[in-house]
Amino acid sequence: MPVREGTYGLLAEFDTPGALVRATEAAREAGYRRMDCYTPYPIEECAVALEFHKNRVPLLTLVGGLMGLITAFLMETWMSVWSYPMNIAGRPLFSWPAFVVPAYEWTILFAGFSAAIGMIALNGMPQLYHPVFNAPNFRDGASTDKFFLCLEADDPRFTPEGTRAFLETQGPISVVEVNH
């Protein structure tokens, strides 16, 4: 359990996406690892600078889709062949081509729910409180038109003065300390 008091990190505010990306790359080069960018729209270059290349949403979606396919097909087979066999116009009980359509739909249903819920869960949401919301300039900017870089205090290279001095060199609008 991380310490939930004191400083969470230093939050630098930038005016343009370019400035943010350059600052993030510089922080990476200076050896910072525990950091995150907060932007009003997705910026691929930030993810590259943070070396966040892969995520597990596609895997979860694949697993969900396969589960949906198997669940629906086995369910239909069991119901039509064993649990409630019915002669429909002389067709075989195991008339699998007819079972394809619901199985197809449930593949999509389960995969879609896995993608959505998986994304939310991997993001640790819902998480209504987060220290960055304490920064006075965060709410007006991060979801509208400003670009933030937060260097977190539990990074081994983090020192309140040194990190602030480093961020000041990157041309931010402001650098504020964020508390838990």
Place this chain on the structure above:
Amino acid sequence: MAKQVMTIDPKIDPRTGEFAVITPGQSFRSVTEKIAGVVLKGETHAAWFSGALFAASVAAMFITAVTWLFIKGVGIWGITMPGAWGFAIINFVWWIGIGHAGTLISAILLLFKQGWRNSINRFAEAMTIFAVVCAGMFPLLHVGRPWLGYWLFPYPNTMGLWPQFRSPLAWDVFAVSTYASISLVFWYIGMIPDLGTLRDRAKLPFAKWFYGLLALGWRGSTRHWMRYETASILLAGLSTPLVLSVHSVISFDFAVAALAGWHTTIFPPYFVAGAIYSGFAMVLTLAIPIRKFYHMEDLVTERHLDNMAKVMLGTGLIVAYGYFMELFMSWYSASHWEFFMMWNRMFGPMGWAYWMLILTNIAIPLTTLWSRKLRVNVVYLFVLSIIVNVGMWFERFVIVVTSLYREYLPSSWGTYRATRWDYMTFIGTWGLFAFLFLLFVRLLPMIPMSEIRMMLPQTRVDRGGPDAETVIEETV
């Protein structure tokens, strides 16, 4: 000549000669404030209230009709033998078809990287959901005992019964329920970052709480954004085969039956194209007044209207091909019943419906949409979109009714006449749809703010260098 237009009209992008997707000169803040302002504005326009009141009173008619239906049963409708599928199925197919354009815009155009869709995808998706809500009412009411509607789903029960999976009607349950669920999920996921923006910009404590809860604590972290983008593209990839399957499955309800006029293999693609055709018409019906009323002409530009009209032209041509093939096959099949069905459809007692359909779906739109001038004429497009929606309703009327009422045995021929309860239920769903849509434009961001931000020139990331900042200045 074209060159001259390019230099004069500021709405035209000089590089492409097309109308600009977003009018130049916007900033991240201006688009955010414009879109969020509609929702967060303290007072509500009187026109909104009168519209909502009117829509609600039309929806009340639906509730009245359904209450009487619950008391008396489906006998109050015009359905009888042999026309056992009347308005309920026509309206179901019509409404669900309208929904298809929303998914096409949000999913298929996203996969094809059609950036212009960003302005219209949110309300097109909302339109999908509300159209599916209206569509879902009809089969549910048509089953006769709607309170037992859950019997359609495979759930363990003491009767030891299970659905009959060889029937297209059971497939329909799966297709439509999946479609409704995935559309809702896709819509909500797409809205999370915007709900975060609304939470941050809201002034009223209740609004902060309401949007804060819905935003799930979204803070725009890059790691979150990357997972979010992956999930969005996956949902788009999943919705694409889904939307194509839904109207295909609905067409199986007809095509699997051994009835002349229904039993054809062209139905799935022809239904899907028709669905998209009517759906884009409905998007235009909604978008044109809304962009005017909320002054969104900068974000929903002539480019959008032009492109939507082009999609209508394309899908309309597929639909026309479908009609022609039906006609051709009724002759080429050398089947006496097919031939009679087609003759009866065109020149029988209900032939007027067929010619209405040809006029409104083919003759008017497919001759005029070739003109760029008409494609960007809002008044013309608005009128045309209503004409096409009328036409698509007649298409379903023709398919359902004229195939049924004179089937194989002349001794069982009958006719179909909708009752006032049919009309009340149908018109009532328009009120329901309009009411839900008005609530949506007042309470939720109708244009995706984060996606609009991505389309602005300021998003260019510069790698430093001496003139990097000036480039940014210029693009701003």
